[in-house]
Amino acid sequence: MSLQISQLANETGLSIHTLRYYEKEGILPPVKRSENGSRIYDSEDIEWIKFACRLRETGMSIAEMKKFAQLVIQGDESKNERIKLLRQQNMRIKDQIEQLTHCMELINHKIELYSSPAGD
Numbered sequence: 001m002s003l004q005i006s007q008l009a010n011e012t013g014l015s016i017h018t019l020r021y022y023e024k025e026g027i028l029p030p031v032k033r034s035e036n037g038s039r040i041y042d043s044e045d046i047e048w049i050k051f052a053c054r055l056r057e058t059g060m061s062i063a064e065m066k067k068f069a070q071l072v073i074q075g076d077e078s079k080n081e082r083i084k085l086l087r088q089q090n091m092r093i094k095d096q097i098e099q100l101t102h103c104m105e106l107i108n109h110k111i112e113l114y115s116s117p118a119g120d
Helices: 005-012 016-025 043-057 062-074 076-115
Strands: 039-042
Touching: 005 016, 005 039, 005 043, 016 043, 016 062, 039 043, 043 062, 062 076
Parallel strands: none
Antiparallel strands: none
């Protein structure tokens, strides 16, 4: 499977501008090009981009994504450092979940108050 950048944008939900930005920043691996210079993405590229999107959705910074991508390119020797970065991100996600759970509990409490006859 190979896609051009417009097809990849449709597949991932990212804009063409974002894909080019990620490439320029080194978040994406070097992109293959066709004879006429068009970007061509293979299945490995697509999977990496989808994973990068998940990292971004969890709040990982562009700088951290770039660092992670560089570590991936280095290969197995960087495995422990990649694990460390992913564990840090995992902890941030857990903190976000705890904060959101607390917010949801407060909102649910207000809903209960407003729903009771005395809450009118």
